Amino acid sequence: MSQQNNRTRSAQTFRSARWFAPDDLRSFGHRSRAMQMGYSADDWKGKPVIGIINTWSDINPCHTHFKQRVDDVKRGVLQAGGFPIELPALSLAEQFVKPTTMLYRNMLAMDAEELIRCHPVDGVVLMGGCDKTTPGLLLGATSAGVPAIYIPAGPMLRGxxxxxxxxxxxxxxxxxxxxxxxxxxxxxxxxxxxxIARSHGTCMTMGTASTMTAIAETLGMTLPGASSIPAPDSNHVRMSAESGRRIVEMVWEDLVPNKIQTHQAFENAIMVAMAMGCSTNAIIHLIAQARRAGCNIGLDDFDRYSRIIPVIANVRPSGDEYLMEDFYYAGGLPALMSRLKDHLHLDAMTVTGKTLGENIADAQVYNDDVIRPLDNPIYAEGALAVLRGNLAPDGCVIKPSACPAHLHQHTGPALVFDDYPSMKAVIDRDDLEVTADHVLVLRNAGPQGGPGMPEWGMLPMPKKLLKQGVRDMLRLSDARMSGTSYGACVLHISPESYVGGPLALIKTGDMITVDVPNRTIRVEISDQEMQKRREAWTPPERRFERGYGWMFSQHIEQANEGCDFDFLRTEFGKPVGEPDIF
Incomplete structure (x- = not known):
């Protein structure tokens, strides 16, 4: 069957037709201003208008190549009979944006949604890759509800x-x-x-960037194999052009995100993330994405699949040797998914117009040490584990595949820091009273306390212990950590201390127990003592008095809810349809 035979729409039904087609004064203005830029009716008449949402900037090394790659996307759109228009969006460079890009993920999501809402576009190509750009763009496009395809920036070359x-x-x-x-x-x-960083592209470890682009592919929002193509590889150029061609057909087919991002698709994404040795950040972003799509995904779903899906991608930091470049040439994500066939929902729809099962039917693994068989995993369970207890009643997360086994069950005295500066001021002191059995605790670093939940959860090892040869210890916080990080770090403790979660109530010397096999975390004090401390607790001062920060602090949800804004939940409105005013 040809692609044109799959078309279910006429050009008269396109969103862009409301701007350009009518014989009225408003549309006269739209057409004349388009002609002002050198376009003519031949550019838009009867064609899908494709918005290309580009997160390139001069200070985003992960997206350096997007300045050129957008031309490849435009070439593909034109080849397929569409009209491409580039729409620059907020660029979140993980390394440079302070205090954290997580503070602005939802701003990018709103940026993407409103760019789609207010412009005459019928479908969109989303260009991202650096950590928060993938979930930010997908959140916005999902809420906007027009056909969308994602182009991952791709990992850089190995260092x-x-x-x-x-x-x-x-x-x-x-x-x-x-x-x-x-x-x-x-x-x-x-x-x-x-x-350590020799080319453009995202981190080439299995950090948050590669985790989230793999999730985008598993969800069905990218072309097969797109997520792990190295950024400098010529295959990346061809994939970009093919994405441009494909989005044009997706508009004709009315293949919108909610037809792709189903509950089963999100379950697939969780399973693949576990097998990849994913970043802990995946939990927050995937919960937010699922809820935008109207799917009820939560921490329990992650823990359930972590019990049955082993880590089979031998990629750092869970693996010992290989990087994303090796993973791609070993067969990439389609090859890994082919080893999970008995677990995945293979009938899930994708942007190709075919099912996931059809997309990976011919996938092969070319290196069994990079992509392991299920009976020879890197780690016998999934990458992440969800813990609960009196210290984290709404849950927290640890990455046991990337920390020593002897710390999976540990009890030790807390060494508590109220904020990051106070921790940093003393962590290198030789007279710091700390042993390898201690549990380092950082609080007031969550969604509101950070602000924005910075990647401070991999607390630095005390210099005193490093000199003794100690390279890991148990560390707890309501912060996040980089997906490229490793170690016995318990993260995302919910509710956060800044809003009065139990983490706000513990004291230095309290005994803390973490038991990963039994999925528990607790501070060894009585309920009565906890209540006594709660009654004495004083809420901290407000972080923001104005602007975006004030809005963020008023509406941000907790980590176990995906850190989305409460007013962006699906119950606040359906996907955008048509603008009301012309």
């Missing part, structure tokens, strides 16, 4: 230093600890800086 392969993030933490312990020189450190 190199003195003949050693470097992984972004993961090796930065490792060698920083070595430097603090006096094991490497300033010259070594400078050489690592220049060797």
């Amino acid at each position: 190199n230093w003195h003949g050693k392969i470097l992984g972004s993030g993961s090796d930065a933490w490792k060698y920083w600890d070595d430097r603090r312990a006096g094991l490497i020189s300033d010259k070594d450190w400078t050489e690592i800086e220049g060797g």
Whole structure:
């Protein structure tokens, strides 16, 4: 069957037709101003208008190539008979935006939704990849409700230093600890800086960027195999053009996100994330995305699948050796999904107009050490585990696949820090009263307390312990951590301390128990003592007095709810349809 035979719409039904088609004064203005830019009726008449939402900027290294890649997308749109228009959106560079890009994920989501809502576009190509851009763009496009396809930026090339392969993030933490312990020189450190990121593209470890683009592909929102193509690879150019061609047909077919992002698709995404050794951030973003699509996905879904899906992607930080470039050439995500066929919902629809099962029918694994068989996993359970208890009644998360087994069950005294600056001020002191059995605790670092829930959850190891050769210990917080991080870090403790969660009530010296196999976390004090401390607790001062920050603090939800704005829930309105005013 040809693509044109799949068309279910006429051009008269396009959103853009309301701007350009009528013989009235408003449409005269739309047409004349388009002609002002050198376009003519041949550009838009009877054609889908495709918005290309581009998150390129001069200070986003993950998206450096988008300045050129957008031309490849336009080429594909034109080849398929569409009319491309580029719509620049907020660019969230993970490394540079302070205090954290998470503060602005929802701003990007609103930016994307409103760009679609207010412009004469019939479908959109979403260009992202750096951590929060994937969920931000998908959140907005899902709420907007027009056909959408996602183009991942792709991972950068593997790093190199003195003949050693470097992984972004993961090796930065490792060698920083070595430097603090006096094991490497300033010259070594400078050489690592220049060797760890050698090309444009996202982190080439299984950090948040690669996790979220893999989730986008599993959901069916990218072309098959798109999520792991290295950014400098010519396959990435061809994928971009093909995405441009495909979105035109998706408009004719009226293939909108809610036909793709079903409850079963989100279950697929959770299973694949577990097998990938995913970032802990996946939980927050995927819950938010599911709820935007009207699907009730929560922490219990992640924990259920973590019990049955092992980690089979041997990619750092869960794996020991390989990076995303190796993963792609081992077969990429279609190959990994082919090993999960007995678990996945293969009839889930995708942007190709075919099912997930059809897309991966011919996928092969080319390296069994990079993408392991199910009976030879990296870790016997999924990457993440959800813990609950009197310290986290609404849940928290740990990545047991990337921390030592001896810390999966541990009891130790708390060493509590009320904020990040106070922790940073003393963590390198040789007289800090801390042992390897202690549990480091950072609070007031959650969605409101951070503000924005920064990636502070991988608390630095005390310098005193590093000099003793200790490289990991139990660390707790209501913050997040980078997906490239590793270690025994318990994160996303909900509710957060800033709003009066139990984390706000513990004291240095309280005994804390974490039991990953039994999925529990608790502070060893009585309910009566907890209540006594609660009655004495004083809420902190408000973080913001005006602007976006004030809106954020008034409406942000907790980590277990996806950190979306409460007024963006689906019950506040259906996808956008047509504007009311012309």
